[in-house]
Amino acid sequence: MVKKVVELKNVSMNYHTLNGETQAIRNLSLDIYNGEFVSIVGPSGCGKSTLLSLISGILKPTSGDILVNGEPITGPSSNLGYMLQKDHLFGWRTILKNATLGLEIQKKLNKESQAYVEHLLDEYGLADFKHHYPKQLSGGMRQRAALIRTLATNPDILLLDEPFSALDYQTRLAISEEIWLIIKKERKTAVFVTHDIAEAVASSDRIIVLTKRPAEIKNIHEINLTCDIRTPISCREAPEFRHYFNQIWKELDVHV
Amino acid sequence: MFKEGVSKEHQTYLKQYRIRKASIAASQISMLVLFFALWEIAAYFKWIDPFIMSQPSRVFKTIMNLTADGSLFTHTGITVFETVVGFLSGTILGTIIAIILWWSDFVAKVLDPYLVVLNALPKTALGPIILVWIGGTTSSIIVMALLVSIVVTILNVYLAFESCDEDKVKLLWTLGATKLQILSKVVLPSSIPSIISVLKINVGLSLVGVIVGEFLVSKAGLGYLIIYGGQVFKMDLVMTSVLILAVAAALMYLSVAWFEKKLNKMR
Numbered sequence: 001m002v003k004k005v006v007e008l009k010n011v012s013m014n015y016h017t018l019n020g021e022t023q024a025i026r027n028l029s030l031d032i033y034n035g036e037f038v039s040i041v042g043p044s045g046c047g048k049s050t051l052l053s054l055i056s057g058i059l060k061p062t063s064g065d066i067l068v069n070g071e072p073i074t075g076p077s078s079n080l081g082y083m084l085q086k087d088h089l090f091g092w093r094t095i096l097k098n099a100t101l102g103l104e105i106q107k108k109l110n111k112e113s114q115a116y117v118e119h120l121l122d123e124y125g126l127a128d129f130k131h132h133y134p135k136q137l138s139g140g141m142r143q144r145a146a147l148i149r150t151l152a153t154n155p156d157i158l159l160l161d162e163p164f165s166a167l168d169y170q171t172r173l174a175i176s177e178e179i180w181l182i183i184k185k186e187r188k189t190a191v192f193v194t195h196d197i198a199e200a201v202a203s204s205d206r207i208i209v210l211t212k213r214p215a216e217i218k219n220i221h222e223i224n225l226t227c228d229i230r231t232p233i234s235c236r237e238a239p240e241f242r243h244y245f246n247q248i249w250k251e252l253d254v255h256v
Numbered sequence: 257m258f259k260e261g262v263s264k265e266h267q268t269y270l271k272q273y274r275i276r277k278a279s280i281a282a283s284q285i286s287m288l289v290l291f292f293a294l295w296e297i298a299a300y301f302k303w304i305d306p307f308i309m310s311q312p313s314r315v316f317k318t319i320m321n322l323t324a325d326g327s328l329f330t331h332t333g334i335t336v337f338e339t340v341v342g343f344l345s346g347t348i349l350g351t352i353i354a355i356i357l358w359w360s361d362f363v364a365k366v367l368d369p370y371l372v373v374l375n376a377l378p379k380t381a382l383g384p385i386i387l388v389w390i391g392g393t394t395s396s397i398i399v400m401a402l403l404v405s406i407v408v409t410i411l412n413v414y415l416a417f418e419s420c421d422e423d424k425v426k427l428l429w430t431l432g433a434t435k436l437q438i439l440s441k442v443v444l445p446s447s448i449p450s451i452i453s454v455l456k457i458n459v460g461l462s463l464v465g466v467i468v469g470e471f472l473v474s475k476a477g478l479g480y481l482i483i484y485g486g487q488v489f490k491m492d493l494v495m496t497s498v499l500i501l502a503v504a505a506a507l508m509y510l511s512v513a514w515f516e517k518k519l520n521k522m523r
Contacts, residue, residue: 056430058426058430075432076429076430076431076432081430082427082431084426086423090424090445090446092448101431101441104441105433105437105441106432
């Protein structure tokens with residue numbers, strides 16, 4: 001039996017502004033298992049990012065419970081790593097200094113953890129750029145550096161909030177392949193929010209389709225693609241790929 | 257790029273660029289020379305009264321005299337010192353107050369109308385009050401310089417803090433940062449360019465405070481020389497002091513601008 005690492009139980013989230021109340025998420029229950037790559041897709045503005053913020057502990061749900069590794073969350077935890085849309089590397093820090101930011105904040109920066117970060121940078125092709133500044137790197141390299149910053153604190157679960165949407169299409173294909181491989185190699189659980197259906201189908205074990213706001217689960221797809229090498233780009237060739245794509249596209253029910 | 261030399265077209269382009277740059281510099285210099293030459297000639301032929309309008313040669317003589325007895329350096333030094341102390345303390349105190357406002361949104365909202373009024377108020381109007389409260393000393397001149405620059409600093413630095421990228425702050429929250437860490441790791445470092453540009457504004461503003469302060473205190477400094485020269489009708493002294501003040505102000509501004517450029521290169 002695979003361990004549940006994230007459990008959402010009847011989670012609802014409301015926002016209050018002077019103009020009124022907005023229901024972002026309604027009575028949503030979801031389990032995520034260890035080592036899974038789960039994508040969350042849904043119409044824009046449906047509360048996908050809110051869902052990630054809730055899991056990460058920076059927002060508190062209006063009602064319902066969220067458990068990470070069986071424990072209720074009380075705030076940001078080092079079990080979880082968050083990756084945002086842009087790399088958000090700090091221009092005034094070198095790549096190495098950017099990568100150790102999380103360790104610095106959690107006061108875990110020591111010889112051992114620094115060596116681990118340097119190992120990650122070496123492993124994933126940034127060895128020669130440790131002492132460079134972010135503006136000297138290409139978009140793809142920056143995104144890789146941002147992933148290493150997230151991995152540095154050694155979280156079990158990665159929350160990816162459209163991490164490639166700021167990149168151009170070619171870079172995006174290449175980097176999402178690379179990052180997928182890194183996540184698999186480091187044996188992390190990933191929760192991936194995206195609006196790119198193809199990207200979701202190519203990389204996920206499971207896809208959760210959300211409804212329009214207030215977000216509820218519309219459908220869950222187990223993705224089983226027939227491909228020799230299981231990586232996002234080669235899986236785009238799988239015969240089932242188009243079938244999943246079309247089905248999810250229909251469920252999203254986009255009207256322009 | 258062409259390996260074998262540069263194309264003729266590109267050569268013409270580069271040449272035109274150099275010509276344009278040189279002609280701008282030449283115009284700038286000849287404007288200055290022409291201004292002083294006209295001034296000198298007009299005074300020499302008594303088209304203008306050199307007693308009231310002064311004259312470059314007399315200004316030069318005054319500079320020589322003031323240099324000889326060393327008072328030029330004393331007065332310039334005092335003014336520069338007061339300005340530097342004024343604008344540094346204005347910038348540092350202003351930044352500290354901006355940090356307090358950033359820390360507590362409630363305090364920021366409460367103080368907002370007071371800051372607006374203080375910003376609109378011409379701070380030089382407070383000169384006589386400061387003179388009475390603190391006395392006719394260097395301290396009241398520095399306080400004057402500080403008052404002129406502090407409100408602008410608070411408003412600009414607070415604005416820079418508030419416009420710090422929300423997602424960068426969010427990233428730190430997700431890493432479990434405290435508010436103090438958010439301040440020291442993102443908000444302050446990302447606001448350094450704004451703080452430096454405030455520093456540039458503050459050089460000019462503090463100088464206004466210092467000169468007004470020296471007018472009132474009337475003991476030493478370029479402001480004192482100007483007001484003294486005006487009172488005893490020594491227009492040569494007034495013009496000399498104004499010219500030296502212009503040079504000193506420009507040098508102070510340029511050194512901050514140089515510092516800014518150095519810092520930006522590092523980022």
